[in-house]
Amino acid sequence: MKRFLILVKKNLLRFIRNPKTIGFLILIPIIYYLLLGFIFGGIDFSDNTSSYEIGWIDNDTTRANYVMHPNYNLDYIYNITNEIDGINLINYSSIGNAKDASLDGTIISYVVFPDGFESYLENRSLVNIAFWNNDTSSSTNYSVIDFYISLVSTTANIFKFTYIPDSGTANTIIMNFDEYEYDGMLILNQDFLYGLDNDLNINMSYLFRNGTSISKNYYITGMVLSLTNNYFHILGANSNITIPEQYNYDILGSTQFTPISYDLYFLQTVSPAIQATIENIIVQVLSAVINNNPTEIEIDHEKKSIVGIVVNNITFSAPGYLLYGPMTILSFALVILTGEKKEGIYKRLSSTEVKNWEMILSSIVSNIMLVFMQFGIGALILSLFGWNPVVNSVFDALFGVILTIFLFSFLLLALAFAFAPVFKDPDSAGGGVWIIIIPLAMVSGIFVPLELFGEFMKNIAAWLPTRFAVVALQNILLNGQSLFYPETLINLGLLTLYSTIIFIIGIRAFNKFKK
Amino acid sequence: MLIDKNLMMTGDRNNIAIEVIKLKKYFEEVKAVDDISFKIRRGECFGFLGPNGAGKTTTINILSCYLKPDDGTAYIAGFDVVKEHKEVKKNIGIVPQENIFYNELTVYENLKFFGKMYTIDSELLKRRSNNLIAKVGLEEKKKVKAEKLSGGMKRRLNLIIGLVHDPDILFLDEPTAGLDPQTRRLIWDYIFELKSRNKTIFLTTHYMDEADVLSDRLAIIDHGKIIAEGSPEYLKETIGRGDLLNLKIEGAKSTLLQSIEELKAYEYVLDAFYLKEEMITRVSAMDGIGKIGKILKIFTQNGLQVVDVEVQRNSLENVFLALTGRSLRE
Numbered sequence: 001m002k003r004f005l006i007l008v009k010k011n012l013l014r015f016i017r018n019p020k021t022i023g024f025l026i027l028i029p030i031i032y033y034l035l036l037g038f039i040f041g042g043i044d045f046s047d048n049t050s051s052y053e054i055g056w057i058d059n060d061t062t063r064a065n066y067v068m069h070p071n072y073n074l075d076y077i078y079n080i081t082n083e084i085d086g087i088n089l090i091n092y093s094s095i096g097n098a099k100d101a102s103l104d105g106t107i108i109s110y111v112v113f114p115d116g117f118e119s120y121l122e123n124r125s126l127v128n129i130a131f132w133n134n135d136t137s138s139s140t141n142y143s144v145i146d147f148y149i150s151l152v153s154t155t156a157n158i159f160k161f162t163y164i165p166d167s168g169t170a171n172t173i174i175m176n177f178d179e180y181e182y183d184g185m186l187i188l189n190q191d192f193l194y195g196l197d198n199d200l201n202i203n204m205s206y207l208f209r210n211g212t213s214i215s216k217n218y219y220i221t222g223m224v225l226s227l228t229n230n231y232f233h234i235l236g237a238n239s240n241i242t243i244p245e246q247y248n249y250d251i252l253g254s255t256q257f258t259p260i261s262y263d264l265y266f267l268q269t270v271s272p273a274i275q276a277t278i279e280n281i282i283v284q285v286l287s288a289v290i291n292n293n294p295t296e297i298e299i300d301h302e303k304k305s306i307v308g309i310v311v312n313n314i315t316f317s318a319p320g321y322l323l324y325g326p327m328t329i330l331s332f333a334l335v336i337l338t339g340e341k342k343e344g345i346y347k348r349l350s351s352t353e354v355k356n357w358e359m360i361l362s363s364i365v366s367n368i369m370l371v372f373m374q375f376g377i378g379a380l381i382l383s384l385f386g387w388n389p390v391v392n393s394v395f396d397a398l399f400g401v402i403l404t405i406f407l408f409s410f411l412l413l414a415l416a417f418a419f420a421p422v423f424k425d426p427d428s429a430g431g432g433v434w435i436i437i438i439p440l441a442m443v444s445g446i447f448v449p450l451e452l453f454g455e456f457m458k459n460i461a462a463w464l465p466t467r468f469a470v471v472a473l474q475n476i477l478l479n480g481q482s483l484f485y486p487e488t489l490i491n492l493g494l495l496t497l498y499s500t501i502i503f504i505i506g507i508r509a510f511n512k513f514k515k
Numbered sequence: 516m517l518i519d520k521n522l523m524m525t526g527d528r529n530n531i532a533i534e535v536i537k538l539k540k541y542f543e544e545v546k547a548v549d550d551i552s553f554k555i556r557r558g559e560c561f562g563f564l565g566p567n568g569a570g571k572t573t574t575i576n577i578l579s580c581y582l583k584p585d586d587g588t589a590y591i592a593g594f595d596v597v598k599e600h601k602e603v604k605k606n607i608g609i610v611p612q613e614n615i616f617y618n619e620l621t622v623y624e625n626l627k628f629f630g631k632m633y634t635i636d637s638e639l640l641k642r643r644s645n646n647l648i649a650k651v652g653l654e655e656k657k658k659v660k661a662e663k664l665s666g667g668m669k670r671r672l673n674l675i676i677g678l679v680h681d682p683d684i685l686f687l688d689e690p691t692a693g694l695d696p697q698t699r700r701l702i703w704d705y706i707f708e709l710k711s712r713n714k715t716i717f718l719t720t721h722y723m724d725e726a727d728v729l730s731d732r733l734a735i736i737d738h739g740k741i742i743a744e745g746s747p748e749y750l751k752e753t754i755g756r757g758d759l760l761n762l763k764i765e766g767a768k769s770t771l772l773q774s775i776e777e778l779k780a781y782e783y784v785l786d787a788f789y790l791k792e793e794m795i796t797r798v799s800a801m802d803g804i805g806k807i808g809k810i811l812k813i814f815t816q817n818g819l820q821v822v823d824v825e826v827q828r829n830s831l832e833n834v835f836l837a838l839t840g841r842s843l844r845e
Contacts, residue, residue: 002634003631006628006631010620013619013620013624014620017620343613344611344613344615345615345617347576347581347615348609348611348615348629349632350580350581351579351580351581351609352604352632352633352680353601353604353632353633353634354632
């Protein structure tokens, strides 16, 4: 035992004293965490993948007028959305049913529309404008009332005007704008009629609700000015009517309408890249269908997790990144094993009293210690970038992570023993090992989320030992599941089985190679 | 096979450090070690010579339990190299041809590490390591990483690692290969000291002078077989071109030629002839130096006068060449 501990100590001492190995085992994974991980984590491969199955839950009991506003009808929106490539919608009667379907793998996401959705759209379909005549001058040629009636009748399908009878009411509305449902207030300024009579350039004011988009404001003022100028020019006026910049401003203290919001649920295991793809499609389609005119009805959505919380990009990718780090131990161990053989270390050691199992076990233990050291540094770095593991019990998670990393390291060391006789010397091992590492990392979801793969690659990935580790670690660090969750246990069991078989084969081959 | 029967050992196993009996090791078609047998006494330095690929390293690998023989057996300090690994390893120290240690560890750490592989008590190990470091002049480099040492220093470290557990039997594989004369001398001195402490040394070397100076007995191996065995003196006296005597003789030429013919009749005379251009008579004779009186007498008896004698001693190099048909470095 003492000899074994000295061997472990020697291995660690060699590691610490060698800047190259520190760089190799610590710095390279860090660079990968920061660069490659982010790059791959953000890539959208959706063009090459099959459709995403998405649930559709219509909880709305109100119905918009289908003749007037077919585009506000959720069934209509459903049909349009379903025609989009990459999206397959499935109707569910309740959130419960959709949740069950997502947990059994039928869908990866679902969208829920609240009660009152269609009526909200209908209510918000017209731009609601208060009309106040602030002009005290008078004219025998022109009538404000006639102008107002003309305005209302010609814009009925776009604007809903409300006549404000006096300045007191107008001021009350402006002071308490949020208590009213107006989008803005159109004001005929002082000397409006006088100006018309005398062919002077005159102006109006348009005060709008805070947060109104520039395009909406531009559209409204443009429409109003066009109609107004047109109306008075027909009556013989030569005035140019404008809404100057200083009379076109947002009302102090007013706030945006609280838009109606629908919910978009995702499984935690769906990568942020895919979540973003689905979210974009839904938002774009709803916006295009509902707001096919410039009324810009405000609708919002909230992203939610089907189980637990919504995770950020780094948290989603962290289990894979954290497993990539230990993968470099395969290269490190292979270089050491083939190097020690080439340098004659095994030969010299075998002339001493040291036993073969002590050499093998010390190599495994010291390398696993390095993996945990590297894992700790990796976790710290990812935490600085916002990694926030989703765990139910810290103890459970810690135990689960330790076990998973241990088994994963054991697998990698078993591979190192098995492949040392193949590569024979450290130079070819250092380069050739990437033939093993890259497919194992790329096809197991360590860098590229498996959801982005086609069925064929998914089937291959399902049998890769690295995939077992990824699934187990995702369950523990992303889904907040206990180590004893059946899927986690099965994956760890398979990982153990693979590792043991490869280890037995590897050790036999390695012992021959050593001689 | 030529064997110096005077030095053959019988009986007393306690006095025998290494005993090899009909040892065989084949690598597919190659007979690396082909039925070799020899014995080495305790305290003896045994030179094991042979060209590259002759089977030297394979023999050492078997004797140090690294390889299993295909047939035959060998005993180290009375322990079977196949069945009693543990005891054999306790008794042997290996100094490989290549420098084998950990470059990242210091001189002292390397010694400590390899010492611990023999489960030596810490205090004893510390004392012994310091002694060994001092003996080979590495005190100033004790805390220096092995990778920072010069070639000669590395060789010295390589040597003392094999001695850290104070083994009775040492396998030195080319211990001075590529070293400067000063370091070579230092290592020779240390080997002499080991001999004086009754350590058994199994030495392979490419340097004939080294084998000649250090070895009590030699075996020459070629194509896996031992083709000669004996003390350096014995081998030089019995194998090769013998000693060369260049004689300057005055007198009648016909008498000289007659005397040369007379000389050739002697068994120990390998060759004799007159070199006309140099005007000398060259005699090649086994143990020519020992027989110089007899040789000169033949000429003087016939009335000739020997005015000058130049002697070239037979060398192990010549012995080796005669036995294997090639030089040791080929």
